[in-house]
Amino acid sequence: MKKVNILVLSIATALILASCGNDTANNTKNEAVEKQNKTQAALELKDMAGRDVSFDKIPERIIALTNADMNIIYALGGTIVGRQTTDASGVPAGAKDATEVGNTHDLNLEKIASLGADAIVASSEQNLKDVPAMEGVGPKVVLTGANSIDDIKKQTAVLGELLGKEDKAKELQANIDKKVAAIKEQQKGKKVRSLLVLGAPGSNYAALPSSLSGDVLETAGGENVAKDFKGVENFPQYASMNVEKIVAADPEVIFLMIHGGDEKETEAAFKKEMKQNDAWNSTSAVKNDHIVVLPAELFGTNPGIKIDEALDYMADEINKVDN
Incomplete structure (x- = not known):
């Protein structure tokens, strides 16, 4: 009887040790997968709607749905392949040939899909509800917006991250600070x-x-x-x-x-x-x-x-x- 109990105890102990071994192996495997996913995400940023957005490479083909985003992108040294439908008089020279894809309140998803864009920059106030539809046709969505001068600086920083132009973004932010200081002194x-x-x-x-x-x-x-x-x-x-x-x-x-x-x-x-x-x-x-x-x-x-x-x-x- 004692031998039987010892045998049962030995088997139970073996099963527990095997289970622990499997858990350790699974944990190690999960950690490896997470590490690989992080390695694959070349860019991770938080947009101005508080959303975490990741890219496996720095976006090269970008659509801008607002003039503010478009102008900041060009000031940072970037380019766009699509822009909002608007009078071209205030559009940077390099963006005049970009495809018009509608406006923040009237998107042309067919045109957006046709451009094979990596990212679309849209309004946090007007386009949050449209994110599933926009991402459904291809590009990842980054939302921006500004209700203050400081918000424009934050917007510049987000777009600087998106383009891999963080140093240039800091330069543009510094220029805004200098302008604000000069105006306050003048007035x-x-x-x-x-x-x-x-x-x-x-x-x-x-x-x-x-x-x-x-x-x-x-x-x-x-x-x-x-x-x-x-x-x-x-x-x-x-x-x-x-x-x-x-x-x-x-x-x-x-x-x-x-x-x-x-x-x-x-x-x-x-x-x-x-x-x-x-x-x-x-x-x-x-x-x-x-x-x-x-x-x-x-x-x-x-x-x-x-x-x-x-x-x-x-x-x-x-x-x-x-x-």
């Missing part, structure tokens, strides 16, 4: 009461300091009269227009950014309302005809690497009011 002490309006067909919104244009305004010496307004639910960087509060704050200048629709019509309708409305007519901005339509390529959308031009433009207009 020191200025507090021109300002209203920044995003005008679209049938609606107007007041830009808050948490928006990119609002950040540019304050950096350039403007005091945002809508700074305490509450952002709208799906558009938190902008607030509904509260005419009573705006009139009470008496803006000295009103800036208009036009988004969508016919720019001339939107501008004419806005100015007509300002001039014909008694409440608006009581403000210093309307009385002194300080209503400024901002260039679309610098305001309303992310100007990207052209942020230096946006800062100069805003500072110049602030100074016209302050003189």
Whole structure:
């Protein structure tokens, strides 16, 4: 009986040791696979939507769905094979022949698929929902966006990683820092009461300091009269227009950014309302005809690497009011 018990115990011990051996072997194998996968991923980055994106090589064929991304890519020394459908006047010379693939809100997946791209750079605000569809036709998606000048620096860093141009990205970031410092020094002490309006067909919104244009305004010496307004639910960087509060704050200048629709019509309708409305007519901005339509390529959308031009433009207009 004792011999039987010893035999059973020996068999059980052997099975346990074998199991441990298999577990160790499996763990070693899993670690080897993970190490191999990491080795195969030549590039791993976190995009501006907080997504981890990996590539087995530095992307060479890139599609840019926003002008900001396109301009930063070329400033970094990169190129693109596809771009958003837009007027080519503000497109870098090297990108004019890139295939147009629609816009952030109207993608042409067939054209995207035809380009055999490695990566597509899109808007974190508008294209997060489109990632499965875009990646379903081939390229990995990297999302970017900016609601502040600092965000443009982060955007530049992400694209620098994507292109393997980190040193150039740091140089561009340093240039932005120098420009911001110079503008702040130039505009020191200025507090021109300002209203920044995003005008679209049938609606107007007041830009808050948490928006990119609002950040540019304050950096350039403007005091945002809508700074305490509450952002709208799906558009938190902008607030509904509260005419009573705006009139009470008496803006000295009103800036208009036009988004969508016919720019001339939107501008004419806005100015007509300002001039014909008694409440608006009581403000210093309307009385002194300080209503400024901002260039679309610098305001309303992310100007990207052209942020230096946006800062100069805003500072110049602030100074016209302050003189």
